[in-house]
Amino acid sequence: MALKDTLGAAGETVAARYLESLGYDIVDRNWRGTRGELDIVARHGGTTVFVEVKTRSGLGFGHPFEAITPRKLARLRRLAAEWCRATDAAAGAIRVDVVAVIGGLDGPARIEHLRGVS
Template identity: 65%
Template sequence: MTTSRATIGRHGEDIAARYLVDAGYVLVDRNWRGTRGELDIVARDGDEIVVVEVKTRSGLGFGHPAEAITAAKLARLKRLAGQWLGEHSPRAASVRIDVLAVILVPSGARVEHITGIS
C-alpha cells in the first residue's frame, strides 16, 4: 500500500502541531496561503511569532527532512512571513523561522525542532 505525499505531509503537520502545543506554543494559524506559497504553521512562543516549516519524511532515503530547506525556500518563507505579518499585525517582540523535521518510523514519529533558522 502506498501513501500519497500529501497524506504524509498532512500527518506530519498534525504531529508537528501537537508537538508545539505540548511544548507550550500557541497555534495562531495553519496552512495559511499567501500570494506565493503557504506557511505550514504560525505560532506564538511567549512574545515571539514563530513561522514553522514542517518537513516530513517516511525515511531517510532522500536525506534528512531539514535538507529540503534551500536558500530559495528560506527566502520564500521570509517573504510569506512578511505578508502574514502585514495582514495580521500581531503584537510581538520578534519573529523567527523554525523547522520541524518529522521522520515517520514504525513506532510513530521522531520530531526534531530546529529553532531560529532565520
C-alpha cells in the same frame, strides 16, 4: 488524497501537537499567501514563530532539513512578512523554525526541531 499529501498533513498535525506540548500557541495553519503557504504560525512567549514542517517516511531521500535551502528560507521570510501585514500582527520578535517529522505512518514518528533558522 495522494500518499505525499497524506504524509504531509499527518506530519503537520504531529508537529503542531509537539509544539503545543512545548507551550506554543498555534494561531494559524496552512495559511496561503500570494507566493506560497506557511505550515504553522505559532506564538511562544513574546515571539511569533513561523514553522516549516518537513515530513519524510524515512531517510531514503535524505534528511528533511536538507530541503531547507537559502531560496526556501527567503520565501519563508517573505511569507512571514506577508502574514504579519495581512493579520495586522503587532510588531514584535519573529523567528523561523523548521520541524522534521520522520516516519510515523506505521509507528511513532521521530521529531527534530531547529529554532531560529533564519
